[in-house]
Amino acid sequence: MAYSHVIRGEQYNFADLKALLAKANEPKSGDLLAGIAAKNERERIAAKMALADLPLSEFLAHPILDPDSDDVSKVIFDTHNSVAFKPIASLTVGELREYLLQDLPQGAEVKKLQQGLTPEMVAAVTKLLANKELIAIAAKIKNIARCRNTTGVAGTLGVRIQPNHPTDNTAGIAASCIDGLLMGAGDAVIGVNPAVDSIDSVSAILKSIDHVITSLNIPTQGCCLAHITTQLAAMKKNAPVDLLFQSIGGTQKTNESFGISLALLKEGKEQVLEHHTSRNVNWLGNQAMYFETGQGSSLSANAHHGIDQLTLEARAYGLARTFDPFLVNSVVGFIGPEYLFDERQIIRAGLEDHFMGKLLGLPMGVDVCFTNHAEADHNSLDNLLLLLANAGVNYIMGVPAGDDVMLSYQTTSYHDAAMVKSLLDLKAAPEFQTWLEHNGIMKGSSLCGKDRAFTVMKNILPLLENTKDA
Template sequence: MSHTATLRGTTYRFHDLRELLAKANEPKSGDALAGIAAGSVSERAAAKLALADVGVAEILDTPLVDDDVTALIERDLDRDRATELRSLTIGELRELVLSEPFAGRWRAGLRDGLTPELVAAVAKLMSSKDLVAAAAPLEVVTRCRSTVGARGTLAVRAQPNHPTDALDGMVISTLDGLLHGCGDAMIGVNPVNDSVEAVATQMRTLHGLIAELGIPTQACVLAHVTTQLEALRQGAPVDLLFQSIAGTQAANASFGVTLELLADGREEVLAHHLERPGEFLGEQVMYFETGQGSALSAGAHHGVDQLTLEARAYGVARHFDPFLVNTVVGFIGPEYLADARQITRAGLEDHFMGKALGLPMGCDVCHTNHVDADQSSNDELLMLLALAGCAFVIAVPGSDDVMLNYQSVSYRDVAVVRRLLDRAPAPEFEAWLRSLELWDDDGLRAVAEHGLHAARPLLERSLGALPR
């Protein structure tokens, strides 16, 4: 079905829903690279006007891609709840999402009547302020050893990557995060060597560290899902099963994964957890990473814009009831998000869409070294996401990932934002910090003044947990 809008005497025609959604998107270098972006500011504005008048029913009834991701999204949809929205236009749905009663209806089950394409369409009609305001009242809580996503908290995935996978360097970097109150969402390492043996060694090291210090958190080594599962079969402990995912079947295939593989892997990890008596790890055992532009970079976007495909990746994630999901918002490169403005916009879009679909949504606030962004733009996005109720962010020592060679936020950056916006760590983790006298009623105690007395014994115990 075609759509038209007239702006300043010029009529713009959009041949189908796919073209309309693409041209209504905010400027993204990836959409321009794909040749589907609006050709002018006026055309973009006209597309937004036309999109606001599109009926929810049309989007529900118009698949953009014919693949297994679409089939999964349709199977998971609560059609009774979707029926409550069918008479609305996208503009009216935007007004509903921004209204005060929406959060209550969303909690009562309306979120199960939302599809990725619907939340993507709504996001295209929102300002940055709207994206923050819409996400903030929505609460998605998940549980493993720690509880993430509760109102008033901001958790952190500590990312102690090392350029040579040196275990002592990884442990010391983790301890740096712990002393700054970070690591409550997870301790997650990207391995340089992704052999099964190397991954299993890192899994055992992180598990040993958590056990030795009694840290209420979980560990993950971000190798390919098949490598993690093979390490599990060889006796390595797996708390969370990681995989990068995308919004089309072909893009997931480029990652070497299928929906069936993810489902089988989840069941294997759940069974593995039952064999670890005395450890409560719950049933939310998956950890996913996403990012706008991944499908285009794989040549698997089917002419659909990168924002809509990102939302579809969240539809995949939602099916598997994950413990954590995050967009690695600026990591893929300037071909897809050209500068700080586009990265900030994408981070707020991704967070809103994931949360609206019921995900424990986090973000790696980051950029590559060859993009027009800097630490100040990272700081700005970090604060906006904290205001929006982001479940967790990723932090690295000194904000510089020395293995992946990109810029993120530091442990100290998170500590400052927690203090400014009165955000706490996960409750179990806060209790652990208090037991070490690293946290009190005023928040994180200054490491330089109060925490160093705890650092030496923690370091000795941490290094003592290294494999012999």
């Protein structure tokens, strides 16, 4: 079905929903690379105007990717809640925008709609919102999740300790963990990207993380961000798996390029939940999945089907939602400037991703980052970090000095997170906050003085000694 809009006597035509959504997107180098971006600002505005007048029901009547040929589309349609959709079924995309901008207390009314919104509807309204509006709406929505602690509580900002090591040295990983813990980080997860995706290496990392957590009695969860099959194989060899990780995308072909299927994800979730029952851990909930995504992943895999990268990102969140995850984050600038060229595009995408994830009901975090060849710097990250913190992001990354020595990219540091928490009076996850205060690391939203944490230091040196590689 074709769509059109007239500006000053000139008619702009859009062949189908894919074209309309792509042309209405804010400028992205990835869409330009794919050959689907608006030719100029006037065409972009025409597409936004046509999109604003589009009934939400169009997205149900005209799938942008056939559910019979794409399993992500199929799961999106199969899990759509028509009862939750009913109150807004008569609205256009523009009217949904106005509805979301109303003064809704704590986002309670918005949360009632989450299961009635498809990813394409969410992507469409995102294209009509300014940056400040993405922040204002997202800040109303609190999506809470539980594993070994609780994420997403109002007034909190979680931090993933990302203690990556170029040789997977477990003593180095443990030292970086301690560094982060003493800066108040680690409540989202202690999550390591392995340099080597092998069963032995992943098992050693998982055991090392668990050793830190159990030795210091920390209410948090560990994860090794290897391929899902490697993690499951390590788990079968008695490695402790708190969260099962996998990168996912917005099309079946993208996920196939990652070496996964929806059946594998379902089986993996079932296995890790069964594994949880065999461990002596005080689980607070049954959310055990951790997903990462990023605008441009489908294009980089030649699996975008002519769909713009923002809409594909929303579809990845729609897929994630069906697995009831504990953590989801976009690695917003990680895929490179071919997809998000500079600071402006990275900031816009970070706010879009966070907003879409929140609106779809996810416990949404963002890796505020860029690769070394992007037109951005750490001031760019500071800008996005402060915007996301005000938008109520569930968690961010914490890396020593913000420089990941294994993945060779730039992200947020432990110090960045501590400063933002103090500035905006944000605390850690409730259970983790209690641990921090009990151990003299933090008081409220601020780090204690330079002499902090002496109460735990006596436990740390033996811990590091016991973690050294043989």
